[in-house]
Each structure stands twice: as structure tokens, then as C-alpha cells.
Amino acid sequence: MRITKREISAALRTSLPIMVTFIVLGAGFGILMQEHGYGPLWSIFSGVVIFSGTGQFVSVSMLDSGPLLMAAITALMISARHIFFSISMIGRYKQEGKWKWYLYYALCDETYAMLSKDEGPVGVNTSGYRLLVTLFDQLSWIVGSFLGGWLSSLLSFNSTGIDFSMTALFVTVYIQQWIDSQSHIPAILGLVATLACRLIFGREIFLIPAMIIIIVVLTLMRDKIEKKGGAAHAV
Amino acid sequence: MPFNSHALLVILVMGLMTLGTRILPVLIFGRGKEVPDYIMYLGRVVPYTAMGLLIIYCLKDVSLLEAPHALPEIIALAVVSGTYLWKRNSILSVVIGTVLYMFLVQSVF
Numbered sequence: 375m376r377i378t379k380r381e382i383s384a385a386l387r388t389s390l391p392i393m394v395t396f397i398v399l400g401a402g403f404g405i406l407m408q409e410h411g412y413g414p415l416w417s418i419f420s421g422v423v424i425f426s427g428t429g430q431f432v433s434v435s436m437l438d439s440g441p442l443l444m445a446a447i448t449a450l451m452i453s454a455r456h457i458f459f460s461i462s463m464i465g466r467y468k469q470e471g472k473w474k475w476y477l478y479y480a481l482c483d484e485t486y487a488m489l490s491k492d493e494g495p496v497g498v499n500t501s502g503y504r505l506l507v508t509l510f511d512q513l514s515w516i517v518g519s520f521l522g523g524w525l526s527s528l529l530s531f532n533s534t535g536i537d538f539s540m541t542a543l544f545v546t547v548y549i550q551q552w553i554d555s556q557s558h559i560p561a562i563l564g565l566v567a568t569l570a571c572r573l574i575f576g577r578e579i580f581l582i583p584a585m586i587i588i589i590v591v592l593t594l595m596r597d598k599i600e601k602k603g604g605a606a607h608a609v
Numbered sequence: 610m611p612f613n614s615h616a617l618l619v620i621l622v623m624g625l626m627t628l629g630t631r632i633l634p635v636l637i638f639g640r641g642k643e644v645p646d647y648i649m650y651l652g653r654v655v656p657y658t659a660m661g662l663l664i665i666y667c668l669k670d671v672s673l674l675e676a677p678h679a680l681p682e683i684i685a686l687a688v689v690s691g692t693y694l695w696k697r698n699s700i701l702s703v704v705i706g707t708v709l710y711m712f713l714v715q716s717v718f
């Protein structure tokens with residue numbers, strides 16, 4: 375592991391677009407937390423413990439009350455893609471020593487997209503580069519969420535409706551996934567099964583039957599979904 | 610800020626599950642053991658179902674029957690989708706959609 379100016383500038387060049395995005399989205403998360411009564415220290419805590427944008431946004435509505443089991447299953451569902459990310463990095467991270475546990479813990483979508491591409495720029499120490507890219511991405515998310523929470527605690531404004539930022543974010547991801555995948559069965563299944571369960575089971579517990587139905591249908595329709603090259607790229 | 614142990618537990622539990630998906634596969638398959646096809650398949654497709662599930666979760670308290678009949682949501686979601694298809698910039702769409710939605714629920718409906 376070598377970290378010099380060279381590694382720092384290479385990592386910054388790779389991470390800069392992600393850092394800008396993370397600071398803005400992180401600030402959105404921090405504001406949302408603040409509006410729900412959870413200050414910037416809570417946001418930092420969440421960013422260290424969970425470190426998953428989607429997971430953290432969803433957690434906000436579960437912080438006050440609700441069954442822990444649902445929070446656990448929801449987190450599992452949201453993070454399922456990380457199983458695939460981590461497995462595909464085993465070969466690359468083999469010689470990273472004890473630092474590899476940090477690399478796996480903080481392997482979010484964007485970091486994965488950057489580090490799964492290649493070995494890093496020529497003439498740069500790969501281990502140092504990987505560590506810095508991962509660290510810069512996580513730090514900018516956490517700093518953004520702190521700033522959002524802190525600044526919105528200073529200003530007072532009518533925040534009614536700010537929760538919609540989460541819905542809007544998921545809709546943009548949904549559309550992008552739709553464009554990127556050949557089989558739309560998973561995308562339709564997620565929406566329809568959950569809507570049906572919301573109507574049948576009510577607003578308290580519908581996520582659990584919805585998740586069960588989704589896993590069962592995915593298992594039964596595996597041939598059909600994979601034949602069309604359903605989700606060839608999970609990013 | 611009152612100390613909220615439920616919130617603490619929720620964050621710890623969600624963190625543990627997230628960490629599990631990132632670390633457990635490495636602990637189990639790190640020594641070259643064959644990864645079951647089925648696990649890889651779920652890892653690939655579940656994320657594509659999760660977004661639809663989360664969108665419905667976000668909208669779980671919206672009612673079509675009671676006024677304003679989900680109009681703020683419908684209008685704002687149309688704008689989010691439209692701007693995203695046009696510019697492919699998620700931050701832009703999220704900011705425009707959220708500001709519009711806040712305006713609609715605070716001043717219009």
C-alpha cells in the first residue's frame with residue numbers, strides 16, 4: 375500500500391463526479407432526517423453504520439416505530455445486489471490485506487462501478503488508489519448528510535412534502551433500470567406485487583408478503599427472465 | 610433531542626443486514642468455493658424488483674379516493690419521469706420534482 379500525492383490525485387479524478395452527487399444526495403438525506411427530528415449526528419451515525427443511500431432514505435420512515443423484522447428484511451432486499459458486487463470483487467481484492475474488509479464494507483454502487491472496471495490508472499499504486507476512491511465516496515456522502523442536517527437546522531422553512539425527494543429518487547432509478555434491462559419482468563413484478571399487497575394487507579405489513587411473493591415468482595420464472603438476459607448488468 | 614432507542618436499533622439492524630450482504634459472501638466464497646447459481650441469480654434480479662417495491666412503499670399513505678385524489682403525486686411523478694427521460698440527470702429531476710411537490714401540497718391543494 376502506497377499513498378502519495380499521485381494516488382490522491384488519481385483517486386480524486388475518479389471520485390469527483392461521485393463526490394458531487396453524494397454531497398447533494400447526502401444533504402437531501404440530512405435534511406430529511408432533520409425534518410423527522412433526527413439531527414446531523416444521527417445522519418453521520420446512519421452513514422457509518424448502514425452506508426447505503428437507498429437503505430438510509432427508507433430507514434427514516436421506520437425510525438420512530440415499526441417492527442424491526444420489517445426493517446431487517448427491507449434492508450436485505452435493498453442490499454441484495456451487494457452479494458453480487460462483493461463476490462465479483464473477491465479476485466481483485468485478494469491481495470489487499472486487512473484493508474480489504476473496509477473496501478467490502480464500504481462497497482456502494484458507485485464505488486463498485488469505478489473499481490470493478492480496471493486496475494486503476496498506470497503508475498499509481500492500486501491498493502492506495504482503491505482505498506482512497508472508496509474512502510472519498512463514503513466521506514462525501516457523510517459530509518453531505520451532516521451539512522444538510524446542520525444547515526436545515528439553522529434555517530427554518532416549511533418542509534411539508536420534502537419526503538417526496540425519496541420517491542422521486544427511486545423513480546429515476548426505476549426508469550434507468552428499465553432502460554438498462556432486457557427483461558422487464560422483475561421491474562413490473564416489484565411494482566405490481568407490492569401494490570397488490572398494499573391493497574390487500576393494508577399499510578402496516580404489506581412489505582413482508584410482497585417480498586415473499588417476489589422471491590417465489592423470481593424463482594419460478596427464472597428461465598424466462600434469464601433467457602432474455604434480464605439483468606445482465608446489476609449496476 | 611430525546612434519545613430514541615428504537616431508532617438506534619433500526620439503524621443497527623439495517624446496518625447489520627447491509628454489512629452482511631457485503632461481507633458474508635466474501636467469508637463464505639472467498640476461498641474459491643463455487644458460488645451457487647441461484648444466489649448469483651437473486652443478487653442480479655432482486656435489485657430490479659426492489660425499486661418498484663420501494664416506490665409503492667413511499668406512496669403507501671396516498672389515497673386515490675380522498676381529496677386531493679393523489680393529484681400532487683401524479684403531477685410531480687409525471688414531471689420527474691418526463692425530465693429524467695429528457696435529461697437523464699437524476700439530481701435535476703429529484704430537485705425539480707420535490708420543489709414542485711412541496712409547492713403543490715403547501716400552496717395549491
